[in-house]
């Protein structure tokens with residue numbers, strides 16, 4: 001048995017914080033210390049996370065360097081822009097895993113264009129399944145967890161661009177459940193507007209996940225990959241279903257593409273290329289740290305088409321964060337992470 005790892009969760013009243021706590025309660029070497037929030041500080045955690053029965057007696061405290069002190073690992077599940085200054089006040093030997101966007105982008109120009117202001121710098125990127133991605137995470141003391149859309153899109157296309165199966169110009173359309181937008185009330189998330197409707201937003205290359213997807217795919221390809229990304233909001237709580245496509249290189253057929261994908265993910269515990277004929281559904285990933293993939297060749301259009309499904313709160317955020325903590329601490333990467341979803 002490894003030594004106990006004491007963790008704090010900042011943003012514990014939110015969706016990502018709640019999912020982190022759910023997973024951490026099932027982690028055999030973790031003990032949960034501070035649970036922090038902002039406007040809900042002083043309230044019972046159970047008022048916001050009633051499903052976390054073992055933590056029913058906990059009270060949320062304000063998020064600060066002081067309340068987060070004395071932990072081996074600090075998870076930050078805060079709004080964009082809140083992590084950088086806080087993390088700078090935490091000791092260098094503490095593992096800080098940031099679910100927000102502050103340290104994901106390496107390109108200061110892309111940061112300025114999509115987020116604005118001073119680039120806070122980049123940290124090791126928390127998608128171990130990208131080519132070479134695991135190496136930077138082993139022993140890391142700072143980790144930037146990917147955005148949920150970039151996780152689904154990058155897992156769908158990285159093998160294709162890395163193996164030069166396709167031209168470096170990809171189209172990604174991804175449908176997300178509403179938990180992707182967090183739990184703070186927003187007019188466009190009212191049940192009356194979301195239920196029974198699907199809508200596009202951030203259309204025309206302006207969503208802030210566009211440069212993150214391009215960053216990941218360009219690194220995998222070793223050359224610049226252009227990305228056209230359109231997010232959709234659909235009436236479900238959790239999940240992202242991504243459809244990604246790109247023009248096939250001459251001579252590449254489905255058998256060759258499948259071989260590349262099956263080889264790329266053969267040893268990955270959380271990514272599964274489904275048997276031919278089965279297509280990913282978000283419902284199969286609910287609560288699991290999994291990504292399910294399937295691919296097809298559209299011979300008329302001359303394109304590779306890949307579909308991926310993830311749970312935005314699990315492999316898309318909190319599960320990835322725990323996976324990265326395991327790597328950072330030298331624990332088996334799969335520790336405490338479910339691969340079994342909830343059905344129906």
Ligand SMILES: NC(=O)C1=CN([C@@H]2O[C@H](COP(=O)(O)OP(=O)(O)OC[C@H]3O[C@@H](n4cnc5c(N)ncnc54)[C@H](OP(=O)(O)O)[C@@H]3O)[C@@H](O)[C@H]2O)C=CC1
Pocket residue numbers: 010011012013014015016017036037038039040041063076077078079080082099100101146147148179180181182183184312313316317
């Ligand atoms: N939801 C998702 O699917 C994904 C989320 N993420 C990222 O995770 C982070 C959290 O997202 P999510 O859980 O959805 O958001 P929520 O809105 O559900 O939760 C936000 C949390 O941050 C706290 N908070 C708000 N303002 C401040 C502040 N000024 N200082 C300190 N704490 C503050 C809130 O506390 P209180 O309620 O008490 O004010 C709450 O605990 C974001 O950066 C998001 O981008 C990443 C991938 C996917």
Ligand SMILES: CC(=O)N[C@@H](CCC(=O)OP(=O)(O)O)C(=O)O
Pocket residue numbers: 099100101146147148149176177178179180181182231233
């Ligand atoms: C449905 C929905 O609104 N989704 C969010 C993405 C959430 C996420 O993963 O991204 P960040 O960590 O970068 O916020 C959005 O499009 O802004």
